[in-house]
Amino acid sequence: MNPNYEIIEQLYRLDIDSGLVTQDQRVAQKELSELAKKSRISEEIIAKTRTDMIFHEAELRRLYKKLDDLDERKAERSARLFAAKNDDDHRGLKRELDHVERDIRETQRRADETESRIEQSKAVFHKAETELSASISASEGERKKAQEAEDNSAGRLDEINKVRDSYLSRLDDRIAQHYMRVSKITRNPNGPICRVVERACGNCRIGLSPQILNNIARGKSVEFCPNCSHVLLPQNNA
The missing domain is CATH 1.10.287.1490 (Helix Hairpins)
Known part of the structure; x- marks a missing residue:
């Protein structure tokens, strides 16, 4: 992870x-x-x-x-x-x-x-x-x-x-800088981070590619939504 x-x-x-x-x-x-x-x-x-x-x-x-x-x-x-x-x-x-x-x-x-x-x-x-x-x-x-x-x-x-x-x-500096940039433009009251929801970005609801979903599921790398740039977290299965 x-x-x-x-x-x-x-x-x-x-x-x-x-x-x-x-x-x-x-x-x-x-x-x-x-x-x-x-x-x-x-x-x-x-x-x-x-x-x-x-x-x-x-x-x-x-x-x-x-x-x-x-x-x-x-x-x-x-x-x-x-x-x-x-x-x-x-x-x-x-x-x-x-x-x-x-x-x-x-x-x-x-x-x-x-x-x-x-x-x-x-x-x-x-x-x-x-x-x-x-x-x-x-x-x-x-x-x-x-x-x-x-x-x-x-x-x-x-x-x-x-x-x-x-x-x-x-x-990580790259992720921190990305977080700060998106936080300045997001309209989401919960900030620039969102969870994956039903294989889509939890912010803009755009479907994510299998590669991005796989990377997130395996915890291999931190991924950003290609549409709204929000930082993506794995879906909460609790």
Whole structure:
């Protein structure tokens, strides 16, 4: 039996463990990302509605001032109309008064709409504040748990990598270099090593030649899949 096989078996087990730990780490990182995203959305809504309220409140102050000016003008035109000395003056002042009253109605309508927008923005603002507070409070435990899981996963990966490096240092240089090259491109979460499964590569499922299968079965030499380049181990008959 080629002595490299024993080392490759150990690397294979380490890679499987590493894949599981990496999956746990990704789940924890996703949870942290989702929690941050939730809070960020609420913060963005709060910022936007605050800006909207400032704009609408400024517009409402302008409309209120215009209403005050129009009310003064209406009062002045009404007094002049009451004191009109002839029909022509009366008709002219009545037209002016009608224009002022139309302006008052239109300005009041716009003020009412602006007040409604402010109330809507306030409702959205308070809802977002409540949701943000609840999210921060409720997710604190989740965030702590996810952070601990992420830290534990990172620590476990460091341990696995150290052990892996010690095995790689004992492996034949040609095989070790091949292992490292394939590990950079494989999409298999279990790494660049796979077992033969029903006379085919366990990674890409491409059938293997009788010569390769024979070499693996006899433990004569370490073989690589001619299609995906993964390091091949004998089929597990346990």
